[in-house]
Amino acid sequence: xxxxxxxxxxxxxxxxxxxxxxxxxxxxxxxxxxxxxxxxxxxxxxxxxxxxxxxxxxxxxxxxxxxxxxxxxxxxxxxxxxxxxxxxxxxxxxxxxxxxxxxxxxxxxxxx
Ligand SMILES: [Cu+2]
Numbered sequence: 663x664x665x666x667x668x669x670x671x672x673x674x675x676x677x678x679x680x681x682x683x684x685x686x687x688x689x690x691x692x693x694x695x696x697x698x699x700x701x702x703x704x705x706x707x708x709x710x711x712x713x714x715x716x717x718x719x720x721x722x723x724x725x726x727x728x729x730x731x732x733x734x735x736x737x738x739x740x741x742x743x744x745x746x747x748x749x750x751x752x753x754x755x756x757x758x759x760x761x762x763x764x765x766x767x768x769x770x771x772x773x774x
Contacts, residue, residue: 686708686711688704688710689713689714689715690712692723692767694761695764703774712741712742714741716736724754724757726753730742750772753768755768
């Protein structure tokens with residue numbers, strides 16, 4: 663009986679350690695001077711994987727609300743994962759100066 667208990671305990675601990683895979687995967691393209699799509703909708707409490715690519719030059723994928731700031735090189739992708747327990751609208755922008763209208767690069771993540 664004691665052994666069964668220990669086995670169950672061990673199983674519980676082990677499965678608890680396994681990281682849950684993201685329940686959603688969303689592609690975002692950054693290019694002068696926009697995000698495509700400009701608006702990303704995700705569900706509250708869900709783990710989301712963003713696969714960000716840069717089409718023309720290097721950009722910086724920045725979402726202040728989730729502590730994300732990831733450089734994305736031209737033609738490459740960067741993967742960032744986040745989870746929001748709070749509903750709301752969170753701006754995403756570019757953190758690497760990419761041209762004259764760099765400041766216009768604004769998108770939104772909407773957690774609902
Ligand atoms: Cu940029």
